Amino acid sequence: MNDSRFTSRSELIGILVLAVFLVVILPLCLDVFRLNLVAKYLTYAFVALGLVICWGYGGILSLGQGVFFGLGGYCMAMFLKLEASSVENTKIQSTPGIPDFMDWNQITALPFFWKPFHSLTFTIAAVILVPGIFALVIGAAMFKRRVGGTYFAIITQAVAAILTILIVGQQGYTGGINGMTDLRTLKGWDIRPDHAKIVLYFFEVGLLFACIFVAQFVRHSKLGRILVAMRDQEDRVRFSGYSVANFKIFAFCIAAIFAAIGGAMFALNVGFMSPSFVGIVPSIEMVIYTAVGGRLSILGAVYGTILVNFAKTSLSESFPELWLFGLGGLFIAVVLAFPNGLAGIWGDYVQPRISRFIGVRKPKAGWTDNSVADGAPAE
């Protein structure tokens, strides 16, 4: 396989299949309600995609991706909330023109950090920059001091806990445990009716593919290979003269920005944002999407996310008791039996058979140049 090319032919086919699946098959087969559910799942796929780069390739397990998902989502939700709380809409409040939850919490003026969110341009910049800079600060503080592995995971988890407690505690500024609800329009365009949902779905799929291409580019560039080298033998990369910390910071920031885009799309598609997507539990669930899809597979992350969420929705609808057993079992099974996830199963069992069936001779069995089970990341 020639890795220096942007994408190999089989990967291009994979991307095309995914595109057909998301753009043609799903919209034709599902009604608007279900399609909106898929749109919600796909917002997590952004996070999973970031984790492929950060965790699969960089070997940095972040248990705080919910933080970035939440920051992106809250930035978007703040803009939408401000637009929804125009003076005409909020006439009955004691202070018209501010979001309803502020009014309930006896706040009489818009706090200063809310004011710039009147502008859509600022909001879009903030969706990218706020989580990006936050990730940069955390990453720089941790990786420059060579904190990594399990310690990093625990500290990102603590950050997720802190942010959740903060959002829940500062009800007047953030909407508290209920989050920001009742988001209505984007620049006067109503985001709630069915046709808007469909437009938003296609827009989201477009963004997702943009992110997939960025991830592909990172993976196939020299940078991606340094990330893999660093994951497997950090010291040797350092001795070769590379700044390991900077590469780690980069991977972490990319993952954070992807997650933030997902969060912003979540606010648009689902119409609210709440701390229940920020904390420890959602953050760790996002990791399992990646693990199920295959932590080394960019497309696998998307399929894994859709599959796990679909299972979650249908199982928790019909057998709420079983869902946690199922999810817990999934964590254990993926780690013990299928460390390469769906992509590993596909590459090891399905693809060779298909090739044999069509009569194409594969040069070699195995699906990528590296797998997780034997080449475990060194501490």
Added chain:
Amino acid sequence: MFGDYSIGDLGSIFVMQGFAGLILFSVYVLMALGLAIIFGQMGVINMAHGEFMILGAYVTWMTSNLFQTYLPGLFSGYFFLAMILAFFASGALGMLVEWVLIRHLYKRPLDTLLATWGLSLMLQQAYRSIFGAREVGVELPQWMLGSLRVTDSIEVPINGVFVMGLTVLITIGVAYVMFMSRWGRQVRAVVQNRIMAGAVGINTAKVDRYTFALGCGIAGVAGSAFTMIGSTGPTSGQLYIVDTFLVVVFGGAASLLGTIASAFSISQTQSTLEFFMSGSMAKVLTLLAVVGILMLRPQGLFALKVRK
């Protein structure tokens, strides 16, 4: 923020909040001791640690119910039996988990984290199915109710004093086992150099299993003590797990003394701040301080000097 209180009031506030902090400290220490053994010594991240603790709490609750129904005469002493049962129940579950799950993952620490998280979800659902979603509380024996009056304005609850005494005893016990006994020496040998420990004839697989079981057993005792001061629900364990990991990491993972020192400082900061601001802000400030200090000093408070 001190302006409204006189000096004497402030003194009492600090003592009372300090005491509330000491109870929190006991819970942290009990939970962190087990974790310090599992994470600090073995390097395994056990996200299901809280659920092992809750198992101990449920065992205690069942024992108290049994005593109430069949042996009401001995009720005042049920707690001691419950604690022993909790230790063995959690320890046995720990041994099983090590055998089924953990022993395959020693080389992949990040994956133990995911697998044990899955385990914790399953245990939570199991507790919910068996014991119900509502929180349960044990009935305390008569002698544990009430409080001791130290001065006119300072009162301390007896169950709190009891839990603290228990914490001290267990800590001494763990320190003795780890640093004085032959078995503790084997554990430390395996941790420091697995291959050489195996070469001199230590059964490392067995040591691993019993170490993990000991950590889980201590979590069970922690859960048992936890019932003295709060009620137990299927998800109570998850509330403490991140705090406990921070306690262990902040103290310097391999150091028992560090764990105790960090549990003390974190719990005291939190409970003192709690008096002056809302509970959530106190927690945020405490956790932020801990994360901030960890960024400046990643090795924790008491780091062993080892060459890597």
